[in-house]
Amino acid sequence: MNTFQRNCxxxxxxxxxxxxxxxxxxxxxxxxxxEPIMANTTVSQDDPLAQRSPHFRAKAKAVIxxxxxxxxxxxxxxxxxxxxxxxxxxxxxxxxxxxxxLAFIRSDAAVMxxxxxxxxxxxxxxxxxxxxxYLSKIVDDVCLIRSCHTDQFxxxxxxxxxxxxFSVPGRPSIGSWVTYGLGSVTKxxxxxxxxxxxxxxxxxxxxWSSGFLPSVHTGVRFRNQGDPILNVSxxxxxxxxxxxxxxxxxxxxxxxxxxxxxDPEISTRxxxxxxxxxxxxxxxxxxxxxxxxxxxxxxxxxxPATPSFARACLLARRMIERGVRYVNIxxxxxxxxxxxxxxxxxxxxxxxxxxAALVSDLKSRGLLDETLVVWGGEFGRTPMVESNAAxxxxxxxxxxxxxxxxxxxxxxxxxxxxxxTTDELGYNVTENPVHVHDxxxxxxxxxxxxxxxxxxxxxxxxxxxxxxxxxxxxAILL
Numbered sequence: 001m002n003t004f005q006r007n008c009x010x011x012x013x014x015x016x017x018x019x020x021x022x023x024x025x026x027x028x029x030x031x032x033x034x035e036p037i038m039a040n041t042t043v044s045q046d047d048p049l050a051q052r053s054p055h056f057r058a059k060a061k062a063v064i065x066x067x068x069x070x071x072x073x074x075x076x077x078x079x080x081x082x083x084x085x086x087x088x089x090x091x092x093x094x095x096x097x098x099x100x101x102l103a104f105i106r107s108d109a110a111v112m113x114x115x116x117x118x119x120x121x122x123x124x125x126x127x128x129x130x131x132x133x134y135l136s137k138i139v140d141d142v143c144l145i146r147s148c149h150t151d152q153f154x155x156x157x158x159x160x161x162x163x164x165x166f167s168v169p170g171r172p173s174i175g176s177w178v179t180y181g182l183g184s185v186t187k188x189x190x191x192x193x194x195x196x197x198x199x200x201x202x203x204x205x206x207x208w209s210s211g212f213l214p215s216v217h218t219g220v221r222f223r224n225q226g227d228p229i230l231n232v233s234x235x236x237x238x239x240x241x242x243x244x245x246x247x248x249x250x251x252x253x254x255x256x257x258x259x260x261x262x263d264p265e266i267s268t269r270x271x272x273x274x275x276x277x278x279x280x281x282x283x284x285x286x287x288x289x290x291x292x293x294x295x296x297x298x299x300x301x302x303x304p305a306t307p308s309f310a311r312a313c314l315l316a317r318r319m320i321e322r323g324v325r326y327v328n329i330x331x332x333x334x335x336x337x338x339x340x341x342x343x344x345x346x347x348x349x350x351x352x353x354x355x356a357a358l359v360s361d362l363k364s365r366g367l368l369d370e371t372l373v374v375w376g377g378e379f380g381r382t383p384m385v386e387s388n389a390a391x392x393x394x395x396x397x398x399x400x401x402x403x404x405x406x407x408x409x410x411x412x413x414x415x416x417x418x419x420x421t422t423d424e425l426g427y428n429v430t431e432n433p434v435h436v437h438d439x440x441x442x443x444x445x446x447x448x449x450x451x452x453x454x455x456x457x458x459x460x461x462x463x464x465x466x467x468x469x470x471x472x473x474x475a476i477l478l
Contacts, residue, residue, distance in 0.1 A: 071400075080114060143408045147429040148434050289314065301354060375408075381399070385397065414476050
């Protein structure tokens with residue numbers, strides 16, 4: 001044995017910790033800093049969706065997010081600009097547009113006035129378009145934000161940015177962050193459910209992906225007719241007893257592998273097998289609307305046998321009652337590059353009644369105070385007209401990231417409030433701007449989570465939904 005080997009053997013753990021320049025305290029601190037800063041309890045390997053405490057007392061327990069993919073025009077629905085009618089046909093002043101890059105038109109394109117009339121409604125006097133007659137009846141329960149803005153001006157990046165806080169797919173979605181931070185209330189349904197009622201979603205499945213979070217937090221997409229999930233029913237010849245025995249055997253093998261590797265994706269697999277088994281009973285019961293009263297079906301404008309936005313909204317309420325944490329309903333089709341009048345009339349007819357009914361129904365059942373309802377798209381539309389004979393477009397509006405409107409209700413949000421202002425042309429935000437990251441921070445706050453503390457460590461650093469930006473919009477909170 002040489003001198004070096006003998007000296008190494010003589011070094012005890014006590015001497016090593018004293019002389020290495022690190023010490024137990026620093027090693028412990030490094031371990032703590034490497035852990036995700038999230039809710040107040042650790043994630044169980046046996047149940048990665050176990051309920052966890054929020055950072056502070058929450059107003060909301062669940063979210064129903066009505067995402068109007070394609071970007072509704074704030075100028076037709078929420079933000080009345082009479083000045084646009086006065087200068088229709090003329091270009092906006094260059095001092096306003098400042099050479100902004102747009103998707104399909106030049107910044108000096110001619111102005112087009114609002115295509116609908118506006119009126120004030122409710123005790124709060126909120127000004128709403130005639131295209132939204134049902135929303136007009138519930139404005140005293142709604143907070144209208146007219147000063148939203150985003151960094152992206154094309155659909156897929158803007159939708160991805162709104163849902164994940166980043167314009168490129170691969171980050172966790174809002175719903176995934178919520179279930180990661182709070183866990184699940186229900187054992188019989190997914191914590192995060194996604195439905196689609198339009199003509200397709202530009203951002204694709206990345207809008208409800210768990211990204212780098214464990215895949216148990218991915219949104220589960222439900223179909224709007226038939227079995228809510230493909231293959232949820234057993235094939236012929238396989239009864240519930242045989243299904244249970246099969247899952248038990250697979251679980252034994254998975255648990256053995258989990259003990260050896262501690263791979264969180266094995267925990268996801270275990271949880272998903274169990275969830276799938278329970279959903280064979282719970283999901284058909286959820287989708288069966290025969291127990292809903294005639295008055296409720298009429299309130300939503302819902303035909304139980306017909307896929308629709310109304311049916312999805314009613315199902316969302318039923319999910320919230322059964323403990324689902326986050327429901328995202330995507331309604332694609334608002335991309336009005338041509339005929340903004342006809343496009344928005346059709347989309348409002350499809351969504352307005354059910355959106356307002358959802359708020360009213362939750363309120364009548366005592367659920368609105370603890371359920372946050374969100375309505376809006378990824379950006380706004382330009383005050384300038386889009387007309388392109390080669391593409392068959394006329395009387396439309398282009399993408400506009402600098403200003404748009406959304407509304408929220410319930411879950412700790414101040415009702416009857418109109419927040420934020422745009423200029424007289426609806427082009428730029430002039431008061432109380434609300435960036436996408438501000439919205440995300442506020443949503444998490446309503447659920448009792450600090451957006452700066454809800455992080456996950458991957459690739460050597462901590463990530464969060466709001467990246468390094470975002471502030472809670474306290475003025476809209478109760």
